[in-house]
Amino acid sequence: MNELLKQLTEAVGVSSAEKEVRLLIKDLIADHVDEWRVDTMGNLIALKRGTGQLDLRVLVDAHMDEVGLMVTEVDSSGMLKFEGVGGFDDRALLGKVVQIGPKKLTGVIGARPIHLLKASQVNSVVKRESMRIDIGARNKDAARSKVKIGDVAAFVTQYEELGPTAIGKAFDDRAGCAALVELLRAEPYPFDLVAAFTVQEEVGLRGAQVAAYGARPDAAFVLECTPAYDLPNKKDVSPNVALGQGPSIYVMDRGTIQDPRLVSHITHTAAERNIPFQIRQPGGGGTNTAAIQRLHGGIPAATIAVPGRYAHTPAMMINLDDYANIVKLAEATLRTLTPQIIRRDA
Numbered sequence: 001m002n003e004l005l006k007q008l009t010e011a012v013g014v015s016s017a018e019k020e021v022r023l024l025i026k027d028l029i030a031d032h033v034d035e036w037r038v039d040t041m042g043n044l045i046a047l048k049r050g051t052g053q054l055d056l057r058v059l060v061d062a063h064m065d066e067v068g069l070m071v072t073e074v075d076s077s078g079m080l081k082f083e084g085v086g087g088f089d090d091r092a093l094l095g096k097v098v099q100i101g102p103k104k105l106t107g108v109i110g111a112r113p114i115h116l117l118k119a120s121q122v123n124s125v126v127k128r129e130s131m132r133i134d135i136g137a138r139n140k141d142a143a144r145s146k147v148k149i150g151d152v153a154a155f156v157t158q159y160e161e162l163g164p165t166a167i168g169k170a171f172d173d174r175a176g177c178a179a180l181v182e183l184l185r186a187e188p189y190p191f192d193l194v195a196a197f198t199v200q201e202e203v204g205l206r207g208a209q210v211a212a213y214g215a216r217p218d219a220a221f222v223l224e225c226t227p228a229y230d231l232p233n234k235k236d237v238s239p240n241v242a243l244g245q246g247p248s249i250y251v252m253d254r255g256t257i258q259d260p261r262l263v264s265h266i267t268h269t270a271a272e273r274n275i276p277f278q279i280r281q282p283g284g285g286g287t288n289t290a291a292i293q294r295l296h297g298g299i300p301a302a303t304i305a306v307p308g309r310y311a312h313t314p315a316m317m318i319n320l321d322d323y324a325n326i327v328k329l330a331e332a333t334l335r336t337l338t339p340q341i342i343r344r345d346a
């Protein structure tokens with residue numbers, strides 16, 4: 001059992017309420033870094049001093065937050081109305097168990113049983129506005145004594161391994177956080193490494209913008225978990241990325257064209273070390289790279305990601321070899337990075 005992934009995915013950290021994840025990571029890395037601090041937004045930023053061989057300062061980012069819900073209103077029957085924190089498909093919500101607020105009160109997103117549905121209702125999508133979280137309260141006052149407006153709710157999913165794959169919640173991006181913890185536990189790098197475990201990615205890359213601005217690195221890498229759409233398809237459609245084919249390397253998404261010098265450094269490193277990798281089909285999506293690469297006078301930045309099925313639902317799936325390989329690839333990429341790779345002569 002990968003204890004690191006188990007601990008990190010079972011911890012709760014909906015955007016803006018990342019404290020449990022932050023405390024856990026702080027304990028996991030404290031003995032392996034020279035300094036750590038928490039900034040105003042809640043980003044955990046650690047410095048691992050290098051051997052001094054190279055005059056570089058490199059940032060590696062992984063976001064701590066996960067998508068979830070926020071309580072917006074308690075209705076007269078004691079049911080909780082909610083909004084999404086981060087992007088959701090409403091269809092993923094009905095019937096799911098959630099944990100609400102700092103005390104982790106259990107609730108369920110109520111669904112009308114199939115027995116009581118009219119034929120026309122069976123085929124229609126229930127909108128989020130008409131869903132409620134049921135905490136078993138008898139009335140509004142009983143509910144208000146347990147829950148505050150603005151409390152966030154997270155899904156409840158146990159981490160489990162099924163042969164080469166694992167199921168859990170929030171691999172996006174606790175898989176990246178776990179990989180970054182492993183990078184910090186390794187021997188010092190030839191340069192100072194700044195690790196940023198960032199907040200509020202899911203609501204607009206907000207934490208990374210602040211963390212990277214403060215760190216002012218010469219180059220940055222973002223470790224992510226990217227949605228894989230690799231299930232059987234009737235048409236002749238190739239998957240954007242597939243589980244078990246290695247870490248995915250971003251080239252372009254909605255917010256960036258990744259730094260081509262770093263992309264080529266990562267792919268060369270993977271090929272040289274015989275680490276499997278796949279190029280993520282260029283297109284939509286976005287990562288903290290978009291926020292980081294436009295700071296100061298521009299920061300070369302690139303993303304490497306573990307493919308994960310069912311992103312932004314209560315249960316995701318990753319392949320554990322892909323996870324092991326992203327750790328290998330990220331470490332090798334760092335150990336072979338030189339100032340020449342990101343120097344522009346013309």
Ligand SMILES: [Zn+2]
Pocket residue numbers: 063172173201224225
């Ligand atoms: Zn993510």
